[in-house]
Amino acid sequence: MSDGSKGLRLYNTLTRTKEDFVPIDANNVRMYVCGPTVYDFAHIGNARPAIVFDVLFRLLRHLYGADHVTYVRNITDVDDKINARALRDFGDQIAGAEQLTLNEAIRKVTETTASQYQNDVKALGCLEPTHQPRATEFVLPGEGKKSDMVTLIQQLLDKGHAYAASGGSGREILFDTASMPDYGELSKRNLDEQQAGARVEVEAHKKNPADFVLWKESEHHEPGWVAHFKNIGDYGRIRGRPGWHIECSAMSEAYLGKEFDIHGGGLDLIFPHHENEIAQSRCAHGTETMARFWMHNGFLQVEGQKMSKSLGNFFTISELLETERFGGRKWPGEVLRLAMLMTHYREPIDFSVRKLEEAFSMWRSFAQIVREFASQPEVDVQFVAALSDDLSTSAAIARLHELRAGAADDVSMGRRLLGSLRLLGLFTQPFQLKVQVYTPLPISDVSIDELLRQNSTLAGDVDLFVVAETLARNHGDAATHLVRPLNRFGKSTTMFDYRILAKVSSIEEFEIKTEQRLAFIAQKNWAEADRIRGELLAQGIQLKDGKDPVTGERVTTWEVKR
């Protein structure tokens, strides 16, 4: 297929239809997704676009090659909510003798929040986008910059799509929506309808009620950049800050060009944010399109209700990962990810404890199979076809179940199960990532490396951490000793069995007993050997003797009696 079509079909909000995806340049497929406004912890609703478009990013990389996809997700680090947060957290220091400026306080807020966000989405299994530009770096023109907000605004002024006016809080430069005949094409809004419903008296300085701010003057205590605009008389120099929408027009142009393939975000961004991005970019550049495909993920509710702080059902990503607030336990990032993908991205999703439990049990059913195939993943054609149908994750997951069911008898299905799970962003990492997720564990990096070296089939198994958590709770630093029994039994038992370690009074005692028993067996002292076996059985450990089929040596394995 020489036109760059790879069988991918995507629903395009612009046309309200599912269309064949054909990239402008198959050597560089370009996608932009609106990222977080960094003033507070990201909530679970923010996780949805991060995960959905990460799956699309992975699929595009699979179809076109990892080096032929450019994914840009911006960081909004200029916003009045950020200013408010900086004043709330650092107001005393700004007013006091510490000489902290507002800009420094803002930087503290945005840097801390942005790094929290990066940790959160990493734990959810999201790849880093190719570029993550910060809005504040694209406000003013500068050497080597391919685009910036002030230049874009000047282009709009020059072409008659923008005008200056004095509003209630100072001078503004506004986009003239009437200057664009097909303004409203994305949200299918009619300009006349909008005018009828607008509160005209509040915005008397606007030519049309739908006109939106490109640049607004800052008061001296507000953050601002000194911008110079030509050909607008007294308004030539305005110390101010950008409106919300212009940043995405500038950053997408800088990294992806004037026209690119896919623009994504949450449903709530269609209007006004994306509508206004289109207006700015197309009018500044004189292009027919900004992005060819516009994709939007559906809303998220929690336990059947809109998430809100006042209802007490507001959860941040890190609360789900690190605390027991939701459903009385911590949730592994991969389980949150799988739960999110169990609903098609365009549908509304109800995030509930029940859904997470369902996802966890599904995740376990995969985990128990895929460790066998850790080194030989393959990609399943039917799975890719399901995902290529507008990211039909329900059909894709149904295929995963078929592969799982067949894996016991067909090695190739097991390999394709793992390869397909990885394409969804699951089971991509060996232990280390999970150690970060389950941070309160006293397991050193060294012992984890040792674990991996000793038993490569452990990759992707999180049960160790469930065990280690229990151990840590019951036996303090006992979890650090986990490595020894693992080395001994790792080849013959599954990690699941290590849950038992939480039941014995100490791992040392367990080791001593099993060694004593082997010694009694060697002496043919069956009575003593049986006594120890009985003691362990009383603690819930069933010992089993057998012969190694290769060496013929006696081997003792054990399992949890349930």
Ligand SMILES: [Zn+2]
């Ligand atoms: Zn945006």
